[in-house]
Amino acid sequence: MKILLTGASGFIGGHILRALQTAGHEVVPITRHHGVDFTHMLTPEAWLPYLKGVDAVINSVGIIAETRGQTFAALHYHAPAALFRACVMTGVLRVVQISALGADANAFTPYQLSKQAADEVLRKLPLEWFVLRPSLVYGTGGASMAMFQRMANLPVIPLIGSGTQRIQPVHVSDVVATVLQCLSVASSRRTVDVVGAAPLTFVAWLQTLRRTAGKPPALTLRIPLSLIMASAQVMRFLIPLLHPDNVRMLQHGNTADVQPLAAFLGRMPLSVEEGLCCI
Incomplete structure (x- = not known):
């Protein structure tokens, strides 16, 4: 297939690009590095030259x-x-939109709401669409992964409040596998939450990262949410x-129910322990 891939130089897009090429697909990469500024592609007409002969869009x-x-x-x-x-x-006809978990009726941040708005446009069009909503994606090259690893390697792990926030990290290979499945299945017009095998708490995630690095469990320090939020007003300029x-x-x-994804893939996604072994 000839596939147009936006964000091909990003963390997730880069992994998708390599998988598509390995599978023998012809890829039309859309990135600044390839001379296309996404911020200027705001009309359908701007996209027409790039869609000639294209079979699918991601x-x-x-x-x-x-x-x-x-x-x-x-x-x-x-x-x-x-x-x-x-x-x-x-x-x-075939379009795969990588959205985000939380981009739904309960969305409350500009990030989630902007993703949800695009998802809704796609769902109303006469296309063979897939809306994929990944949770926290980890793997080689991920910025969030690098930050969490740095936190986990500290002598004392700082926590946001109690550290019991529920997350369900998904390995980037499972995101890629879901995208590839979207290109081949007959049934479309589906929204799929792309999550890891099981939820865990934020503190358990950090301790698991630490254990994978060969370190013993660390002490933790609970930082009040009010202090975290106040600090974030400044830290966001240094660490987005x-x-x-x-x-x-x-x-x-x-978090989300993993069973629909497992049924779509024909297998369970990787557990955190399995995924971290791949890094």
Whole structure:
């Protein structure tokens, strides 16, 4: 197949790119490195030249925090919506949208809401669409993974409040496998939550990272949420992952039923222990 892949130089997109090439697909990568600025691709007409001869589209563009030149509205909503409409105009039927867990009726941050807005545009179009909603994605090259590993390796692990927030990390290989499955299955127009085998607490996640690195369990230090939120107002400029909205999303939890994904893949996704062995 000839596949247009946006975000091909990102963490998830890079893994998808390599998997598509290994599978023998021809990939049209859409990144700044390939001369395409996603922030300028805000009309269907802008996408038409890139869709010639394309059989399927995968949108993996995503940012975790806004900058002066990159906004959630442009990258998560306007550009993807224009791309999806261009697919209708050119007859490209199969579209895979990589959204985010939490981009649903309960979305409450600009990140989630912008993803949800694009998802809704896609769902209303006459396309063979898939909306994939990954939880926290980890694996080689992931920025969040690197930050969590640094936290886990500290002599005393700092926690946000109690550290009992529920998360369900999914290995990037399972995200890639889900994308590839979307390209081959007959039934479409599906929303799939892409999560790890089982939920765990935030503190258990950090201790597991530590154990995988060959270190013994560490003492933990509970930092009041109010202090974390106050610090995040400043730290977000140094570490975008520490934006207050991201802290709020962590507090809210990030889990889903794994069985629909397991049925879609024909197997269970990796457990955290299995996934960390792949890194």
